[in-house]
Amino acid sequence: MLRSLYVILDYHIAAKDGEGGRVADFLFDDESWTVHYLVVQTESPFGKRNVLILPFALGQVDWKKRQLPVLLTCEQIRTSPPLESDMPIALQQESGLKLPGAHLRSMREVLGYHIHSADGEVGRVKDFIIEDTLWVVHHAVIALNAPPLRSILLSPESFRSLSWASKAAWVNLSLQEIKKSLPFDPSAPVNHDDVGRLYDYYSRPVCPPPPAESAGGSEVQQP
Numbered sequence: 001m002l003r004s005l006y007v008i009l010d011y012h013i014a015a016k017d018g019e020g021g022r023v024a025d026f027l028f029d030d031e032s033w034t035v036h037y038l039v040v041q042t043e044s045p046f047g048k049r050n051v052l053i054l055p056f057a058l059g060q061v062d063w064k065k066r067q068l069p070v071l072l073t074c075e076q077i078r079t080s081p082p083l084e085s086d087m088p089i090a091l092q093q094e095s096g097l098k099l100p101g102a103h104l105r106s107m108r109e110v111l112g113y114h115i116h117s118a119d120g121e122v123g124r125v126k127d128f129i130i131e132d133t134l135w136v137v138h139h140a141v142i143a144l145n146a147p148p149l150r151s152i153l154l155s156p157e158s159f160r161s162l163s164w165a166s167k168a169a170w171v172n173l174s175l176q177e178i179k180k181s182l183p184f185d186p187s188a189p190v191n192h193d194d195v196g197r198l199y200d201y202y203s204r205p206v207c208p209p210p211p212a213e214s215a216g217g218s219e220v221q222q223p
Contacts, residue, residue, distance in 0.1 A: 001191040001203045002138060003061075005035075005107055006127040013040050013077065014059075014067040020077040023068055024050055026107040027088050028128075028137060033156035035135040036104060037086070040070075042078050051080035055135040063204050093164050105162065114168040115142055115154075119175040126151055127184075129201060141184045146175070151184040 005026055013020040021042030028035045037052040059069030070077065083091070089102050090109040113125045127141035139153040154171065162169045171178070189198035189206040198206040 001132055001193075001199060002129050002201055003132045003203045004127050004129055004141075004186060004201045006111065006141075007202055008061060008068060009108060011061070011066050011068045013042075014062070014065075014069045015072055015074045015077055016070075017073050020070060020072070020074045021051075024108075026055075026128075027052075027086075027104050028107060030103045030105045030159075030162055033137040035107075035130060035137070038068075038070075039083055039106075040077055040080070042074075044078055049078070050083040051077060052083060052086060053077065053080055055132075058132075061203065063202065090164050109164070110162065110169075112167070113162065114166075116168055116170045117173050117175050117178055122146065122175055122178055125169065129153070132203070139184075142178075142181075144178070146179075152178065152181040153184050154178070154181055 008023050009025070011023045013022060021040045023038065024041040025039035026035050027037040027039060035055050038055055038058060040051050040053050041048055042051055043049070053070060053072070057071045059071060061068055072080075086104065087095070087097070088104045088106040088109070090106045092098055092102060107128060111125055111127070114121050115123045115125065123142045123144040123146075125140055126143045128137050129139040129141065130137050137156050139155060140159070141151050142154055143149075143151050154173075158171045158173055160170045160172050186201045187206070188200065190201055191199035191203060193199070200206050
């Protein structure tokens, strides 16, 4: 299913045997646009520690409890590789490092990046929509800063480059092309399961409206 990543930030981690921490971040590759890791902030004997979890260990989000199940024990989470073992570009830059060929990005850090088109700045990164089977980014949600103010969806293929220093990203689109992009409505049904139930961008069930009825009480046939 398609799923919004922004809303899951700071959710509690539900391990197999208790609470395992909280969702601190997602790390994605800016070439393949695939999520490589979930970053979990967990407790250790030495204090709080950020560790890396592969996305394939994740279960279905519990939206009511604000929990993200992980198919690991608390001990397995605590002893997972630290964030420093595969640092995203932002952390490398902050540490004075820059490893050659680095393409790992912090989703939390990229949120808010200014988006520049061929016509200048057009908006900011607001969210990422992923497909939760292969954990590939399908869309970036962009909040436009020109009237009419709204959010739109851009494909990863639209992006030309991202810059940690400038806190910005450049796309290969004109302003007019961007304005024609698909609007983002997080409550609109975009997913369905094998029995036809509808879900929104958060993978929450969406109840379709009741069928319209004619004056005689029979359903109106839709074209």
